[in-house]
Amino acid sequence: MGHYIVRRIMIAIPVFFGITLLSFLIMNMAPGNPVDMLINPNIPKEMLELKKERLGLNDPLFVQYVKWLGGFLKGDLGYSFSSFAPVSQLIGERIGPTLLLASSSLLVGILIAVPVGVISAIHQNSKLDYIMTGLSFLGTSIPPFFLGLGLIYMMGIELKWLPTGGMKTLGGTGGISDIILHMILPVTVLGVTIAGKKVRYVRASMLDVLQQEYLRTARAKGLSEFIVTNKHALRNALIPIITVVGAEIPLLLGGSIIIEQVFQWPGIGQLTMEAILSRDYPTLMGLNLVAACIVLSTNLITDILYAAVDPRISYN
Amino acid sequence: MELLLEVDHLQIAFQTDQGELISVDEVSFELGSGETIAIVGESGCGKSVTSLSIMGLLGTSGSVIQGEIRFNGSILTDCTENQLRRLRGSEISMIFQEPMTSLNPVIPIGEQIAETVRLHQNKSRKEAKAIAVDMLRKVGIPRPEAIIKEYPHALSGGMRQRVMIAMALICKPKLLIADEPTTALDVTIQAQILELMKQLQQESGAAILLVTHDLGVVAEMADQVIVMYAGQVVETADVFTLFRAPQHPYTQGLMKSIPRLDQHKKEQLFAIPGAVPSLKEIPSGCRFHPRCPLAVGRCEEEQPELISAADGHRVRCWMAGNTEQIFVNHTVEVTV
Numbered sequence: 058m059g060h061y062i063v064r065r066i067m068i069a070i071p072v073f074f075g076i077t078l079l080s081f082l083i084m085n086m087a088p089g090n091p092v093d094m095l096i097n098p099n100i101p102k103e104m105l106e107l108k109k110e111r112l113g114l115n116d117p118l119f120v121q122y123v124k125w126l127g128g129f130l131k132g133d134l135g136y137s138f139s140s141f142a143p144v145s146q147l148i149g150e151r152i153g154p155t156l157l158l159a160s161s162s163l164l165v166g167i168l169i170a171v172p173v174g175v176i177s178a179i180h181q182n183s184k185l186d187y188i189m190t191g192l193s194f195l196g197t198s199i200p201p202f203f204l205g206l207g208l209i210y211m212m213g214i215e216l217k218w219l220p221t222g223g224m225k226t227l228g229g230t231g232g233i234s235d236i237i238l239h240m241i242l243p244v245t246v247l248g249v250t251i252a253g254k255k256v257r258y259v260r261a262s263m264l265d266v267l268q269q270e271y272l273r274t275a276r277a278k279g280l281s282e283f284i285v286t287n288k289h290a291l292r293n294a295l296i297p298i299i300t301v302v303g304a305e306i307p308l309l310l311g312g313s314i315i316i317e318q319v320f321q322w323p324g325i326g327q328l329t330m331e332a333i334l335s336r337d338y339p340t341l342m343g344l345n346l347v348a349a350c351i352v353l354s355t356n357l358i359t360d361i362l363y364a365a366v367d368p369r370i371s372y373n
Numbered sequence: 374m375e376l377l378l379e380v381d382h383l384q385i386a387f388q389t390d391q392g393e394l395i396s397v398d399e400v401s402f403e404l405g406s407g408e409t410i411a412i413v414g415e416s417g418c419g420k421s422v423t424s425l426s427i428m429g430l431l432g433t434s435g436s437v438i439q440g441e442i443r444f445n446g447s448i449l450t451d452c453t454e455n456q457l458r459r460l461r462g463s464e465i466s467m468i469f470q471e472p473m474t475s476l477n478p479v480i481p482i483g484e485q486i487a488e489t490v491r492l493h494q495n496k497s498r499k500e501a502k503a504i505a506v507d508m509l510r511k512v513g514i515p516r517p518e519a520i521i522k523e524y525p526h527a528l529s530g531g532m533r534q535r536v537m538i539a540m541a542l543i544c545k546p547k548l549l550i551a552d553e554p555t556t557a558l559d560v561t562i563q564a565q566i567l568e569l570m571k572q573l574q575q576e577s578g579a580a581i582l583l584v585t586h587d588l589g590v591v592a593e594m595a596d597q598v599i600v601m602y603a604g605q606v607v608e609t610a611d612v613f614t615l616f617r618a619p620q621h622p623y624t625q626g627l628m629k630s631i632p633r634l635d636q637h638k639k640e641q642l643f644a645i646p647g648a649v650p651s652l653k654e655i656p657s658g659c660r661f662h663p664r665c666p667l668a669v670g671r672c673e674e675e676q677p678e679l680i681s682a683a684d685g686h687r688v689r690c691w692m693a694g695n696t697e698q699i700f701v702n703h704t705v706e707v708t709v
Contacts, residue, residue, distance in 0.1 A: 269474065270469060270471055270474040270475045271474060271475055271476055271477040271478070273430060273469065273475070274467075274469060274475045274476065274477070274537075274540075275477065276430055276461070277428055277430060277461055277462065277466065277467040277469075278461065278462035278466075278488065278489045278492065278540070279458045279459065279460070279461035279462035279463060279489070279492055279493060280458075280462075280488070280492060281458065288480075289477050289480070292477075292479045292480070293477070293478065293479055296479070366479070367478075367479060368478070368479060368524035368526065369478055369524070369526045
């Protein structure tokens with residue numbers, strides 16, 4: 058197993074550098090540049106040129122990339138073109154809230170999807186099943202920003218039960234309960250979206266397992282239907298779900314860009330949006346690095362988890 | 374001999390998209406404790422369904438609609454699910470055909486065996502584990518202390534079937550139902566498993582209901598034989614009578630279909646013409662008549678009852694007693 062993990066990490070390294078190169082090229086192909094985005098017509102053209110020269114934007118792309126790579130290898134991600142703060146500091150401040158939001162949403166999504174999918178499969182083709190698959194279809198179909206706006210209007214503006222945005226009450230003392238209160242709406246939106254997609258996978262996987270002969274063996278031992286379902290069937294049904302959940306994590310980070318805008322969540326989603334709009338190359342590269350790390354490591358963790366829960370899989 | 378299991382005019386139906394289908398009809402037999410009875414027949418004749426109905430494991434679509442199953446003083450067909458569950462695994466247990474798919478792939482073997490003990494005998498985890506190790510040793514599994522930690526995929530087919538047997542016999546059931554226990558195994562392993570079942574039966578005194586389509590297994594194991602065709606019992610006799618003097622044309626056909634070493638090389642292996650009818654189109658009269666070389670007009674119109682041909686030998690055939698020597702001239706000479 059250890060050997061396998063080392064090999065996977067060794068393979069991930071060139072992939073990682075490939076990602077940085079590609080994203081650097083694509084980013085530079087986008088129209089405009091950081092200096093043009095400063096949009097202040099009062100600044101004379103010569104000043105802009107000087108600025109470009111100072112930021113190194115007139116160098117050939119290759120030189121720019123190598124400069125960035127050199128910095129990165131020394132642990133320096135550079136400075137933001139728009140706020141002039143170190144990129145590592147910008148990301149460091151924002152990554153916490155995003156990880157908090159994403160992991161809570163994933164947890165909520167799974168906690169909804171697994172029981173709903175299992176119940177739906179056990180009562181296949183019953184009214185209950187139709188209602189549950191119908192709701193999961195609804196959960197998948199509603200765009201998250203729309204659900205978010207709807208919830209903000211209902212819970213925040215009409216009923217005034219929950220804060221409509223941010224992570225802490227402005228001027229408040231903060232504290233865990235305040236953060237949790239602010240999390241309810243965005244986590245609900247992302248959780249519902251995730252659950253909607255996952256219910257079908259859990260249901261299909263469970264239906265498949267319910268056909269298996271070892272469940273008949275379990276029943277023939279005199280085990281109750283509850284144990285047969287939750288011990289013998291569920292353990293098998295959850296194996297393929299691990300892959301699906303693993304594949305969800307990168308999508309979740311993408312999805313949180315929009316949700317963070319809707320709920321003014323101070324995470325990397327907002328930072329990404331700002332960086333794209335101002336063509337803030339160093340910040341964008343830093344964010345790409347984070348995304349690449351998350352995708353590569355979730356893939357690896359998924360594969361390792363797969364072997365951990367399914368005794369038939371071994372990587373030796 | 375003490376009567377253990379009585380199946381009395383059993384009729385089982387399944388709810389399907391095409392309506393209710395009668396899968397087993399008019400099945401009656403008796404089994405004494407310590408005895409072995411074999412149910413033989415082609416695929417789809419209702420032998421597995423009959424055995425599952427004794428366990429009450431027909432699933433949601435199947436049910437016993439007529440007849441009774443009596444076991445050791447209680448009427449199983451009247452029992453609630455909870456009462457049946459207390460019997461399953463302790464008084465009546467079952468071995469299935471496919472040892473590959475009948476064990477849970479993600480639960481260690483020891484846990485799968487010990488689970489039954491803990492459920493029925495109120496033993497602690499540790500005691501149950503010790504009992505499981507003992508039982509595995511009894512069924513001939515080497516290094517049982519190590520094997521209980523293994524998962525099913527690490528064992529061969531024969532070993533897995535031994536695990537299934539250990540699991541079935543761990544609570545010393547009075548009745549063991551073995552549904553094609555050797556079909557999925559190599560021939561050499563088959564003999565070992567049958568030998569093991571016999572030996573354990575002698576030690577425990579359990580009755581065995583053996584479901585199979587292999588007449589070799591029947592000859593090896595059974596005291597009594599039930600031949601089923603299209604959901605009905607067509608012949609029942611003790612094993613010697615059945616092999617020496619089969620009365621029903623279907624039984625005779627089955628006997629003739631066994632390949633023999635002393636058979637002439639140029640002789641083609643015999644097969645009963647036609648196929649088992651589907652449940653949707655059960656023939657009128659005798660269910661075997663479309664495939665029977667002896668069929669006369671009456672066979673098509675009237676269904677024969679199971680009549681006594683000799684002591685303990687019963688046949689469902691209008692021609693019973695006059696069926697000797699049929700099929701003999703049906704073999705085909707093949708020129709090589």
